[in-house]
Amino acid sequence: MAVNGAQRSIPEPITLNPLFDEFRKQYAWQIRELLFTIRLLRRNPSAVAGFVIIVAMVLMALTAPLLAPYNPIQLSLVDRLNPPCMAHFFGTDELGRDILSRVMYGARISLWIGVVVVLIAGGLGAVIGAVSGYLGKRVDNLIMRVMDVILSFPPLVLAMALAAALGPSLNNAILAVAFVMIPKFARMVRGEALAVKERQFITAARASGAGRFWIVRHHILPNCFSSVIVLGTLILGEAILIAASLSFIGLGAQPPTPEWGAMISVGRKFLMDQWWYATFPGLFILVTVIGFNIFGDALRDVLDPRIRR
Amino acid sequence: MGATLLEIKDLAVQFFTYQGTVRALEGVSLTVQQGEILGLVGETGCGKSVLARCVLRLIADPPGKITAGEIRFKGRDLLKLGRREIRQIRGNEISMIFQEPMSSLNPVFTVGNQMMEVVILHQRVGRDEARRICVDMLRQVKMPDPEQVLAKYPHELSGGMRQRAMIAMELACRPDLLLADEPTTALDVTVQAQVLSILEELTRQSGAAVLFISHDLGVIAQLCDRVAVMYAGHIAEIAPVAELFASPLHPYTSGLLQAIPRIDEGKAALKVIPGAVPGLIDPPRGCRFHPRCGQRLAPCDREVPAFLEPAPGHRVACHLYASGGRG
Amino acid sequence: MEPVIEVRDLVKYFPIRRGFLGRRVDWLKAVDGVSFAVHPGETLGLVGESGCGKSTVGHLMLNLLKPDRGVVRYKNLDLSALRGPEERRVRRHLQVVFQDPQSSLDPRMLIKKTVGYPLEVNRIARGAEAVARVKAMLAEVGLNEEHVYRYPHEFSGGQRQRIGIARALITEPEFIVLDEPTSALDVSVQAQILNLVGDLQQKRGYAYLFISHDLSVIKHMSHRIAVMYLGIIVETARKEDLFQEPLHPYTCALLAALPLPDPTKRRVRASLQGDVPSPVHLPPGCRFHPRCPQRMEICSLRAPDGLEVLPGHWTACHKYGN
Numbered sequence: 001m002a003v004n005g006a007q008r009s010i011p012e013p014i015t016l017n018p019l020f021d022e023f024r025k026q027y028a029w030q031i032r033e034l035l036f037t038i039r040l041l042r043r044n045p046s047a048v049a050g051f052v053i054i055v056a057m058v059l060m061a062l063t064a065p066l067l068a069p070y071n072p073i074q075l076s077l078v079d080r081l082n083p084p085c086m087a088h089f090f091g092t093d094e095l096g097r098d099i100l101s102r103v104m105y106g107a108r109i110s111l112w113i114g115v116v117v118v119l120i121a122g123g124l125g126a127v128i129g130a131v132s133g134y135l136g137k138r139v140d141n142l143i144m145r146v147m148d149v150i151l152s153f154p155p156l157v158l159a160m161a162l163a164a165a166l167g168p169s170l171n172n173a174i175l176a177v178a179f180v181m182i183p184k185f186a187r188m189v190r191g192e193a194l195a196v197k198e199r200q201f202i203t204a205a206r207a208s209g210a211g212r213f214w215i216v217r218h219h220i221l222p223n224c225f226s227s228v229i230v231l232g233t234l235i236l237g238e239a240i241l242i243a244a245s246l247s248f249i250g251l252g253a254q255p256p257t258p259e260w261g262a263m264i265s266v267g268r269k270f271l272m273d274q275w276w277y278a279t280f281p282g283l284f285i286l287v288t289v290i291g292f293n294i295f296g297d298a299l300r301d302v303l304d305p306r307i308r309r
Numbered sequence: 310m311g312a313t314l315l316e317i318k319d320l321a322v323q324f325f326t327y328q329g330t331v332r333a334l335e336g337v338s339l340t341v342q343q344g345e346i347l348g349l350v351g352e353t354g355c356g357k358s359v360l361a362r363c364v365l366r367l368i369a370d371p372p373g374k375i376t377a378g379e380i381r382f383k384g385r386d387l388l389k390l391g392r393r394e395i396r397q398i399r400g401n402e403i404s405m406i407f408q409e410p411m412s413s414l415n416p417v418f419t420v421g422n423q424m425m426e427v428v429i430l431h432q433r434v435g436r437d438e439a440r441r442i443c444v445d446m447l448r449q450v451k452m453p454d455p456e457q458v459l460a461k462y463p464h465e466l467s468g469g470m471r472q473r474a475m476i477a478m479e480l481a482c483r484p485d486l487l488l489a490d491e492p493t494t495a496l497d498v499t500v501q502a503q504v505l506s507i508l509e510e511l512t513r514q515s516g517a518a519v520l521f522i523s524h525d526l527g528v529i530a531q532l533c534d535r536v537a538v539m540y541a542g543h544i545a546e547i548a549p550v551a552e553l554f555a556s557p558l559h560p561y562t563s564g565l566l567q568a569i570p571r572i573d574e575g576k577a578a579l580k581v582i583p584g585a586v587p588g589l590i591d592p593p594r595g596c597r598f599h600p601r602c603g604q605r606l607a608p609c610d611r612e613v614p615a616f617l618e619p620a621p622g623h624r625v626a627c628h629l630y631a632s633g634g635r636g
Numbered sequence: 637m638e639p640v641i642e643v644r645d646l647v648k649y650f651p652i653r654r655g656f657l658g659r660r661v662d663w664l665k666a667v668d669g670v671s672f673a674v675h676p677g678e679t680l681g682l683v684g685e686s687g688c689g690k691s692t693v694g695h696l697m698l699n700l701l702k703p704d705r706g707v708v709r710y711k712n713l714d715l716s717a718l719r720g721p722e723e724r725r726v727r728r729h730l731q732v733v734f735q736d737p738q739s740s741l742d743p744r745m746l747i748k749k750t751v752g753y754p755l756e757v758n759r760i761a762r763g764a765e766a767v768a769r770v771k772a773m774l775a776e777v778g779l780n781e782e783h784v785y786r787y788p789h790e791f792s793g794g795q796r797q798r799i800g801i802a803r804a805l806i807t808e809p810e811f812i813v814l815d816e817p818t819s820a821l822d823v824s825v826q827a828q829i830l831n832l833v834g835d836l837q838q839k840r841g842y843a844y845l846f847i848s849h850d851l852s853v854i855k856h857m858s859h860r861i862a863v864m865y866l867g868i869i870v871e872t873a874r875k876e877d878l879f880q881e882p883l884h885p886y887t888c889a890l891l892a893a894l895p896l897p898d899p900t901k902r903r904v905r906a907s908l909q910g911d912v913p914s915p916v917h918l919p920p921g922c923r924f925h926p927r928c929p930q931r932m933e934i935c936s937l938r939a940p941d942g943l944e945v946l947p948g949h950w951t952a953c954h955k956y957g958n
Contacts (some may be wrong), residue, residue, distance in 0.1 A: 029787050036327075200740040201750075204803065207698045208754040209727040218753070222744040352822035353793075453910075467911040497685035498849065499908045502893035524823065527852075527895030531902055550899045568827035569897055570856035572879065578834070579827035579856070585792045586822065 040302045047302065050295025057288050061107040070098035072105045073256045081274050091276035093266070102258035103280055109259045110240045110288065113174055117239040118232045120178040125185025126228050130220045132186065133193025135212065144190065147183035155180045159242050163251040170259070173252035177242050181235050188231055192224040226303045233296035237289035244285050260285050314518050315341040315364070315486055320378035322359055325371060329590040333359045334542045337378070338616065341486065346512065346519040348533030348550070350526060354586050355539040357522045361488045364520075365405055366395050382486070401431040404479035408491040410471035414463040421459025424478045431482045446477040450507050469500035473507060480511055487512060487519045493528065505532055526569055530554055535622075538562050541587055541597040543613075548623040558625040560602045596628065604629060638711070639673035640843040641697060641730070641811045646670045646706035648692055652916065665915050666692040668867035669706070674811065679837065679844040681858030681875070683851055683890070685912055688864040690847045694813040697845065698730050699723070710811070728758045728807035735816035737796035741788040747774075748784035751803045758807055773802045777832060794825035801833065811843045818853060830857060851894050855879060863887050866915055866923045869942075873949040883951040885930045922954065930955065 041047040070088075076096030084091045090099035132143040150158065162176035196202065196219065205215050244261025246252035253259035255266075260281040267278030318338050324331040334356045341347050349357045362368050364380055364387065380387045382403065387395065399405075407413040415423060421443060428439040440459070447455035450473040463471055472492060479487065489508070493501040509532060512519050523529055529536055530550060537547040538559065546559040557563040567580040584601040587593055593600050599609040606628050608614075614626045647670075649663040666689045674680045682690045695701045697708055699715045708715040710726055718726055731754075734740040741750055752770045755761045761769055771781045777798040788796055797817060804812055814833065818826040834857065837844060846857050854861055861878050863871045863886065871884040882888045889908045908927050913919065919926050925935035934954050942952040 028785070029790070200734045200736055201742045201745075203695075203700065204732060204734060204740060204800070205753070206700055207727075207730070207732045208757060208803070208807070209724055210753065210757045214757060218745070218749075219742055223742070225744075352824060469911050497912060498851075499685065499889055499893045500911060502895075503908070505895075525895065526823070526897040530897045530899040531895040554897065554899050565823055566897065568824050570827075570830070570852045571897065572852045572855055572891070572894060573896055573898065573901070578831050581827045581831060582824040585794055585825065 037302055041298060044298045044302065046294040047298030050291045050293070050298060053287055053291025054295055057107050057111060057284075057291065060104050061111045064101075064104040064108055068098075068101035068104045070101045072097060072102045072258045081270065081277075083274070084276050090280045091274070093263070093277055094270065097256075097258075099263075099276065099280055102263060103260070103284055105258045106260045106263065106281060107284070107288075109170070109253065109257065110244065110285070113170075113177070113243045114236040114240045114292075116174050117178045117181060117243070118236050120175075121181035121235065121239075122185050122228055122232050124178075125182040126189045126221060126224060128182065129186035129189030129191075130193045130216050130224065131213075133190035134197055134216050134220055136197075140190070143186070147186050150180070150183045151187075153180075155238075156242055156245055159246060160249065160251060163246050168251045168254060170247075170253045170257065173243050173246045176246070177239050180242070181239060184235060185228065185231060188227060189224045192227060193220050196220050196223045230296055230300040230303060233292050233299060237292035237296070240292075241285065241289050312343055313340050314343045314383065315520075316381040317360070317364075318379050318381070320360070320363060320380065321376045322356070322363060322368065322373060323376050324373045326590075331589045332542060332592060333373075333589055334363075336613065337539075337542075337544055339537050339544060339547060341518050341520055343485070344513075344516045344518055345534045346509070346521055346532055348529040348536040349520060349522045349539060350524065350529050350536060351539035352524055352586055354541065354589065356542045356589075357539050358490055360539075361405065361490050361520060361522055364486075364488060365399050365403060366390075367405075397431075400427050400479070400484070401482045402484050403486045403488065404482070404484040405488040405490065406472070406475045406479050406492050408494050410468065410475050411463060413475065414471060416463050419460055419462055420466070420474050420478075424459070424474070424481060427478055428481050442481055443477070446481045447474070449511060450474075450477045451503075452477070467500075468496055469504060472496065472504050476504070476508060476511070480515065480517070483515055484517055487517050488522075489519055490522045491524070492521075494523065494525070501528070508532075526565065538565075541592055542589055543597055544616075544626060545598065546623075546625045546627075548620075552620070552623055558619060558623065558630065559598075559627050560604050560629075561598050564601075564603075596626075637675050639675050640711065642673040642709045643693070643697060644671045644707050644709070646693065646696055646708065647704045648689075648696060648701060649704055662916055665867050665918060667696065667703075668918075670864075670867075670869055671706075672862055672869065672872065674843045674845060676810065676843050677837065677841040678860065679846050679858045681854035681861040682845060682847045682864060683849065683854045683861060684864035685849055687866070687912055687915055689867045689915070690864050691815055693864075694732065694815050694845060694847055697811075698732055698813055699727070724758055728754070728760065729810045730813075731804035731807065731809040731811070732813045732815060733797070733800050733804045733817045735819050737793040737800070737820060740800050741796055743788055745787075746784065747786055747788070747799060750788070751784075751799060751806055754803060754807045760807060769806060770802075773806045774799075776836075777802045777805075778828075792825075793821050794828060797821065797825075797829050798832065801829075801836075805836065805840075805842075809842070811845070813845045813847065815847045816849070817846075819848065819850065826853070833857070851890060863890070866913065866918065868923065868952070870924065870953070871949075871951040873946075873951075877946065877949045881946075881949075883945055883949065883956065884924075884953050885928045885955075886924050889927075889929075922952075 074097060079092050079096040080094055082088055082092045088098050088100065090103060093099055128143060132140045159176045159180045162179060163173050166172035166176065202215060202219060205219060243252055247259045247261030248265040250265065253262045255262065263281040264278045267281070270277045320334055320337040322334040324333055337360060349360065351357050359368065363375060366387065368375065375388060424443045425436065425439040428434065428442050443459060444455045447458055452458055452470060452473050458474065466474065493504050496504060505528065521533055533550050535547065536550050536553045538545045538561065540561050545561050546553065546557065553562065554566065557566055564582040568582060570579060582601055587597060595608070595610045595612050596614050599605050602609065608628050614628045616624050616626050617630050618624050619630045646667055648667040649665050651660040652662045652664055654661045670693055672680060682693065684690050692701065696703050702716050710730065713726060715726070748767060748770055751773060752766045755766045755769060770784055774781060774783055779795060779798055791799065818829050821829060830853065836842065846854065848854050855875060858875050860872065860874050862869045863884065865886050871878065871887050878887065882891055910927050913926065921936040922939050925931045928935065932954060940952045940954045940957055942950055943956050944950045945956045
C-alpha cells in the first residue's frame with residue numbers, strides 16, 4: 001500500500017468477522033423493520049400497557065429465585081392463614097407458606113406453560129395449516145375436517161378430557177392445552193396459505209422446478225410468520241387461563257407446585273374469611289392474560305400493512 | 310371551445326407519511342376550456358390522479374393536504390367552498406369516472422339504485438322521472454336492454470358494460486366537466502374502442518368538457534383536443550394535440566414518444582429514457598426531470614423552470630426555451 | 637431448423653362447479669385446439685384479449701397444467717409423460733417471466749435466494765458458486781451485484797421485472813414464456829425491458845413465446861404472430877404479413893381498435909359490437925360470428941377449418957374456404 005494519500009486504495013470497511021458482516025447485510029432490512037415496529041408500538045397506549053405488564057411478569061418470573069422473600073414450599077404451621085402484613089405482603093396460606101413467594105414462582109410456571117404451548121401449537125399448527133392450504137382438495141378437506149372436530153369441543157372440556165386421560169401432571173396439562181390450540185393456528189395459517197398460493201411467485205417457483213414441500217417451507221411459511229406471532233401472543237394468554245383452570249380442577253399442576261390455578265382451587269374454600277388466598281393469584285392471572293391480549297391486539301394493528309405507511 | 314371553465318393555479322399537494330413528506334404536486338397550473346377534451350398524460354407517480362381528485366376535494370386529509378394554490382370553477386374557488394357546496398357540485402356540475410368500475414360501483418346495490426340515487430339527489434325529481442332519465446342515459450351509452458340493466462348488480466355486467474353504466478350515471482345530471490381517470494385502462498382494446506366512442510359522442514353532444522387522464526399516448530392522440538404532460542408532480546408541457554405529437558418541446562415528451570412501440574412504423578430498438586421516475590419524498594432539485602435528461606443545461610439542477618410559451622398555445626416548463634427560446 | 641417446442645391440438649377445459657357438493661355443471665373451454673411451434677432464436681407473439689386462453693397456453697407449455705387432449709413436445713419429448721429426474725432435467729429449459737412485478741417476487745425472500753433457488757432446486761449449483769452465478773446474472777440484466785442482499789420492495793417495478801428475468805434465465809433455458817412482461821410497467825421502463833429481452837435473445841438464441849394484449853408491443857418483439865380468440869388461434873403469420881394484410885376479421889378489428897399515437901391519423905374506431913363472450917357458452921359454428929362484421933350464413937353453422945391462404949400465413953375463416 002502506497003504511503004502517499006493520492007495513491008492510497010479505498011480502505012476496506014471494518015469487518016470484525018466475515019460471517020457477522022454477511023449477517024448484517026442480509027438482515028439489514030429486518031432490523032430496520034423491527035425498529036420501525038417498535039417505534040409504532042411505542043406510540044400505541046395499549047401496546048405500551050400490555051408490554052409493561054408482560055415485562056413485569058417476565059421479570060417476576062425470572063427473578064423469583066432471587067427476590068422471593070420466602071421459600072414457596074416451606075411450611076410454617078405457626079403462621080397459618082395470616083392476613084397481608086409487613087412480613088407477608090400477600091398473607092399466608094393454610095400451611096403457612098408465603099403467598100407472595102408462591103405467586104412469584106407461579107409466574108414462572110404460568111409463563112413457561114404459555115410459551116411451550118404456543119411453541120408446540122404454533123409450530124405444528126402452522127405446518128399443518130400451510131401444507132393443508134397449499135396442497136388443497138382432498139388433503140385440505142381431510143385435515144380441516146379433523147381440525148373442525150377438535151374445534152367443536154369447548155377448549156376447556158377437551159383439555160380436561162385429554163389431561164385426565166394422560167394423567168394429572170403439569171407436563172400433561174401443557175400437552176393437552178397445546179393440542180387444543182393447534183387447530184386455531186392451523187385454520188389461520190391455512191387461510192393465509194390459500195391467499196399466498198395464488199400469487200405469481202408461487203407459479204414461478206413451480207415453473208422453476210421447486211417441489212411442493214420446498215415451496216411450503218420457503219415461500220408459504222415465511223409469509224405467514226407475522227400473523228403467527230400475533231396469534232401466538234393472544235393464544236399465550238388463553239393458554240395460561242386454560243392451564244390454570246385445569247390446575248383448578250386438579251388435572252394440571254399438582255401440590256405443592258405453586259401454580260396460580262391450583263392456588264385458587266384451594267383458596268376457594270377460604271374465600272369468605274381469608275379473601276387474600278384466592279384473590280392474589282386470581283388477580284395475577286387476570287392481569288397477565290389482559291396484558292398479553294392487549295399487546296397482541298396492538299401488535300396486530302401495527303403489523304397491518306395498511307397502517308404501516 | 311369557449312370560455313375558461315376550470316382554472317388551476319399553482320396547486321401544491323403534499324402527503325404526510327411515516328417515511329417522510331411526499332411532494333405529490335407542486336406549482337401545477339392548467340386550464341380547461343368549455344367543451345374541450347383536455348388530455349392529462351404521465352407515468353405512475355406523476356400526480357395526474359391526485360390532481361383530478363383535488364378538483365373534487367377527494368383527497369383524504371390526513372395524510373394528504375392541499376398546501377397552496379386555487380382551483381377556480383366557473384369563477385368560484387373550489388378549495389374554499391364548504392362541504393355542502395362541494396357536495397352539490399359533485400355529480401352535478403363536475404362528475405368523475407374511475408378506472409376500476411368494480412370498486413367504484415357499490416356491489417350490494419343494483420345499478421339502477423345507484424344511478425337513480427344520483428339523479429334524485431341532484432335533480433330533485435321523483436322516482437319515476439328519475440327512472441326514465443336513467444333508462445334514457447343507458448340507451449345513449451348503447452347499453453343493450455337498458456330496463457333490464459337497471460335491475461342488475463355490478464358483478465353481473467361485464468367490464469365494458471360497467472364502464473358504460475358508470476358513464477351513464479355520471480353524465481345523467483349533465484355536468485359541465487367530466488373528470489375521467491384512466492377509464493379504459495382496464496378494458497380490452499376492442500371494448501376500449503367502443504367506450505371511447507361513446508364518451509366522445511356524448512360529451513360533444515352535451516358540450517361537456519372532459520379532463521381525460523391516461524398513460525396511453527395512443528388514446529390521448531385519438532381523443533383529445535389539447536394535452537398536458539405531467540412528470541413527477543410538475544406539468545412539463547401543454548399544447549394542442551397535433552402540435553404536441555408533431556413537435557414536442559420538452560425532452561421528456563419527446564423521450565416518451567420515441568419509447569413507444571408503433572404499429573405504423575418499423576423500428577429496430579426503442580429509444581430509452583435512462584433511469585426511473587424519482588420518488589417524491591426527496592425529488593431532484595430544480596427541474597425534476599434533469600437526472601434523466603439528455604439535454605441538461607446549467608440551471609436545470611438548481612432552478613425549477615418557469616412556464617414559457619415559445620409558440621402560441623404551446624407552453625413548456627424547460628430551461629431550453631428560456632431567454633427568447635431556442636426551439 | 638427443428639423447433640425447440642411444439643404444441644399440437646392442445647385442449648384444456650376447466651370444470652365449473654356449483655352447489656354444495658361441487659358438482660360439475662359446465663366446462664370453461666379455455667384452450668380448444670391450439671397448434672404451433674417455436675424455433676430457436678425466434679419469438680412467437682401470442683396476442684388476444686382477456687379470456688382468450690393465451691395465459692393458459694403458456695402454463696400448458698411450461699408443464700404447469702396437464703392438457704386434456706393434445707400434446708406439448710419439447711424437442712420430441714412429450715412433456716406430460718415425463719416424471720421425476722427426467723422432468724427436472726427438462727424443466728430447467730422451460731422458464732417464465734410474469735406480468736406483475738408486485739407479486740412475481742416473494743416479498744420475504746432475499747434477491748439472492750429468489751434468483752438463486754432455481755439453481756439449487758434443479759441441482760445445478762449451490763453455495764458460493766450459486767451466489768457467483770446470481771451476481772453475474774444480475775449484472776447481465778443491468779442490476780448491481782450488491783442488490784443480492786435486498787428485498788423486492790426496495791426496487792422499482794422495472795427493476796423487479798429485471799430480477800424476474802434474471803431468475804428465469806439463470807438455469808440457461810432454451811425456451812421462455814413471457815406472459816405480459818411489460819403490461820404493468822410505465823412506458824419509459826417498458827422500453828428498457830423490451831430492449832433488454834431482445835438483446836438477450838440475440839446474444840443467447842432463446843426461443844420466446846411473447847404473450848400480450850398489446851399489438852404494438854407484439855409487433856415490436858415478435859418474428860411470427862398468432863392471434864387467439866376464445867381458445868383457438870384464428871390467424872398465424874409472419875409479423876410483416878400480418879400487419880400488411882390481416883386476413884381474419886378479428887385481426888382487422890384488433891388493428892382498427894388500436895389507438896395510434898398520431899393525432900393526424902384519426903379514424904373510425906370501433907368496428908366490433910358487444911363484449912367478448914364467455915368461454916363457457918360458446919357460439920355455434922365459428923366462435924367469432926356473433927361479432928363479425930363480415931359474417932355469412934355458413935358461419936353460424938359450421939366452424940371453419942384452418943387454411944394456409946398465403947405462404948406462411950394461416951387463418952381459420954370461411955371467407956377463404958371453398
